[in-house]
Amino acid sequence: MIDTSAMGIIQVEEDVKIMPPNIIITTFDKIINWGRLSSMWPTTFGLACCAIEMMAAGAAHNDLDRFGIIFRGSPRQADCVIVAGTVTKKMAPVVRRVYDQIPEPRYVIAMGSCACTGGVFKTYSTVQGCDSFLPVDVYVPGCPPRPETLLEGLIMLQEKIRNEKARWSPWR
Amino acid sequence: MAVTEVRITIHPAGIDPVQIAEKIKELFPDQVIDVANFRDQVSVIIKKDMAFAILKHLHDDPLLSFDHLQDLTAVDYLKKKDVRFEVVYGLYSMKYRHQIRIRAQVAEDNPSINSVVPIWEGANWHERECYDMFGIRFNGHPDLRRILMPEDWEGYPLRKDYPLKGPEIENDWIGFREVIRRSQELKEFEWEG
Numbered sequence: 509m510i511d512t513s514a515m516g517i518i519q520v521e522e523d524v525k526i527m528p529p530n531i532i533i534t535t536f537d538k539i540i541n542w543g544r545l546s547s548m549w550p551t552t553f554g555l556a557c558c559a560i561e562m563m564a565a566g567a568a569h570n571d572l573d574r575f576g577i578i579f580r581g582s583p584r585q586a587d588c589v590i591v592a593g594t595v596t597k598k599m600a601p602v603v604r605r606v607y608d609q610i611p612e613p614r615y616v617i618a619m620g621s622c623a624c625t626g627g628v629f630k631t632y633s634t635v636q637g638c639d640s641f642l643p644v645d646v647y648v649p650g651c652p653p654r655p656e657t658l659l660e661g662l663i664m665l666q667e668k669i670r671n672e673k674a675r676w677s678p679w680r
Numbered sequence: 681m682a683v684t685e686v687r688i689t690i691h692p693a694g695i696d697p698v699q700i701a702e703k704i705k706e707l708f709p710d711q712v713i714d715v716a717n718f719r720d721q722v723s724v725i726i727k728k729d730m731a732f733a734i735l736k737h738l739h740d741d742p743l744l745s746f747d748h749l750q751d752l753t754a755v756d757y758l759k760k761k762d763v764r765f766e767v768v769y770g771l772y773s774m775k776y777r778h779q780i781r782i783r784a785q786v787a788e789d790n791p792s793i794n795s796v797v798p799i800w801e802g803a804n805w806h807e808r809e810c811y812d813m814f815g816i817r818f819n820g821h822p823d824l825r826r827i828l829m830p831e832d833w834e835g836y837p838l839r840k841d842y843p844l845k846g847p848e849i850e851n852d853w854i855g856f857r858e859v860i861r862r863s864q865e866l867k868e869f870e871w872e873g
Binding site for chain 2: 643
């Protein structure tokens, strides 16, 4: 048993200890989850009017950048996809392909009534909720949701990532 | 000091649409079925056989000069009129600024009409959409494919007897079923948090 007090190790919070001047001791879970949730890049992908509200959330007034959320032009360099808008059956293969190209770990936010349930469009051409072919992590209701609501959804996803256990090892 | 001269070419004023309808009636007396006037919007309802000739005349006549096809669509009058479909042409003259609406009756048993792409090039996609939604075939169209729905879609969605609600997943469009099947197949590779 090492006497930690003699080495000057200070516990700042649960599972995080600092050894002055510049050594931090923590768990893999904590540091990897922290890294992931602090730079969550959604792929630039919009389907309908929700995409306009998503752009508003990303613009200066609400400013997603302060959460480290930066829209990325390619799904291959993104961490999550925000399904913003009505998913038609003709578009469903494309949405799925965008999702398939995102590297693990990947997350899906269903934004708006249409992406969550099909919304008012209970018709021949509309997918009744994108969870029929995507594993959705966060459902953001609204028609369209206000930018604040989308922010809340993204923060919820960050909280989910923060509480993940051992999602960094293939041996899990 | 430079003087800028502004010249405005003033064309003669357009013709009243009621008079245009009269003209069409004079030229093609056996083709015009009816002339409808609703809030100064005049529609001429015609038979489909000579529709191309009538529209060609409206386009070529220097006094009418309908050089702009505003819109081309169709209406389904299921159980409301004897002839089920009407293809609607909204015509406008850029030169004279007058407009008129032509409605050609298309029967249900053989829903087809001559394409007006040779007159107005812009009718191309309008006619494709009309074919996609109503199943009206446009004879002589250069590329009559579906434009909005998937190409292997069955049925014509804007027909009144088309069910509004989509089918159950077993009877759904094969492309969508394929997506569902693949997503279930790939599910085992997902990382659970």
